[in-house]
Amino acid sequence: AQSVTQLGSHVSVSEGALVLLRCNYSSSVPPYLFWYVQYPNQGLQLLLKYTTGATLVKRINGFEAEFKKSETSFHLTKPSAHMSDAAEYFCAVSDRSSNYKLTFGKGTLLTVNP
Amino acid sequence: ETGVTQTPRHLVMGMTNKKSLKCEQHLGHNAMYWYKQSAKKPLELMFVYSLEERVENNSVPSRFSPECPNSSHLFLHLHTLQPEDSALYLCASSQVPDRAAGYTFGSGTRLTVV
Numbered sequence: 177a178q179s180v181t182q183l184g185s186h187v188s189v190s191e192g193a194l195v196l197l198r199c200n201y202s203s204s205v206p207p208y209l210f211w212y213v214q215y216p217n218q219g220l221q222l223l224l225k226y227t228t229g230a231t232l233v234k235r236i237n238g239f240e241a242e243f244k245k246s247e248t249s250f251h252l253t254k255p256s257a258h259m260s261d262a263a264e265y266f267c268a269v270s271d272r273s274s275n276y277k278l279t280f281g282k283g284t285l286l287t288v289n290p
Numbered sequence: 291e292t293g294v295t296q297t298p299r300h301l302v303m304g305m306t307n308k309k310s311l312k313c314e315q316h317l318g319h320n321a322m323y324w325y326k327q328s329a330k331k332p333l334e335l336m337f338v339y340s341l342e343e344r345v346e347n348n349s350v351p352s353r354f355s356p357e358c359p360n361s362s363h364l365f366l367h368l369h370t371l372q373p374e375d376s377a378l379y380l381c382a383s384s385q386v387p388d389r390a391a392g393y394t395f396g397s398g399t400r401l402t403v404v
Contacts, residue, residue, distance in 0.1 A: 208389060210392050
């Protein structure tokens, strides 16, 4: 069975500071890993994903996540936080054992202080 | 319309009412999902319709009844709800077996039971 642990239900950073949201997963087979973002009163939007190939996944808005098999982690980072990054972030995993259904973490609420 | 559309966006209902939530996807996907998102709780998968198969979470009360008349439409019928059923109900769709695509979510219906 697969599971996702997001360390820290709430992370607070200053504008311009580094953002680090942690995600660890458990999976007995090669995983697919996802980060979703949810703005207030909205649904979840796919932010980035790791499937195969390059283990560092980057998005044009500065967010990136690195798949580290040895650490069973897929942490999300951004070098410089912007006010508009304030949202809730969900890590998710899928693999063959679940017939590729997504299992979500509990989410991390990111607040950005001016 | 593109993506996944949920209606209504907000719903207030009494405990004796019957109402339905509607979800429509315009992505050509073949799987649809209902999730419940309550404050300070993890995302809860309620129902899955995939390739004409229905999978349900056994912990979901019978006062929630899903209906999927075709691959583009999904309903959640509600009757005799309880105040603890107040939550954001999210619909999602995906393409099975595209393992790497993840899910596309609607904006949700904010349900308040009074």
